Amino acid sequence: MALTSDEDWTVSVGGGLLPPTTRPPVAALTEVWQTVRTLDLGAQQHAALRKLFGAGGTEAVEDCLDGGTFDFPIALPGGELVAVRVRRGDGLTDRQRRAARYQPEQLPGEGRNVGIWVVRDTRTGDLVEEDGRVLTWGVKASAASWIGRVVSRGDYRGWNGRVAS
Structure with a gap:
């Protein structure tokens, strides 16, 4: 599926790992992948994150951007839950x-x-x-x-x- 618009996306990773950053879609997803790829998350979470954010395409995330926002929860080592958040646009009201x-x-x-x-x-x-x-x-x-x-x-x-x- 191709992108439905050419607007930037705002991405962040909770827990202070990645503050909200606005970039073109591929660059935004690359930023998320660079942030989460070295975390000790376990094989299943790592594979899911790689498929969504590290595959070099935007199709999987684009399919999930229902209403313009997609939150993907991840469990950090130690049990803390944080979310990877992707939003269309600059994320501002x-x-x-x-x-x-x-x-x-x-x-x-x-x-x-x-x-x-x-x-x-x-x-x-x-x-x-x-x-x-x-x-x-x-x-x-x-x-x-x-x-x-x-x-x-x-x-x-x-x-x-x-x-x-």
Whole structure:
């Protein structure tokens, strides 16, 4: 079966073995395999993990991505259970994606004046403007508060059936 989309996948292995990592599908599965292949998991688990993540293809995992997420539990030595998780896309919610889009940034100060705070739109690389003027704040908390309002406004628009910007 061929991939149904060309989006990246986010993979992780619990227990701190592999933090969430977003890559193209084959590279993502390779990352999982490189993480789990040397663990002392026993022959049966090792064979299953090799078939899913180490075979060089994505078909087996693609078949399991029901609803966009696939969790594969593994028992580590000592009995601890962790999961290998594969998700379509970057693994972020719309809210998290909106929040990550904007970053507070302090401009260099001049003389005795400390730098003012602005917000950069990471999608465009530009500073955020309203009515043709760059928005500025004296403290980082105020810039972060503006980002929070944008995220909340997007939540409301999504809940209200409108597309959030």
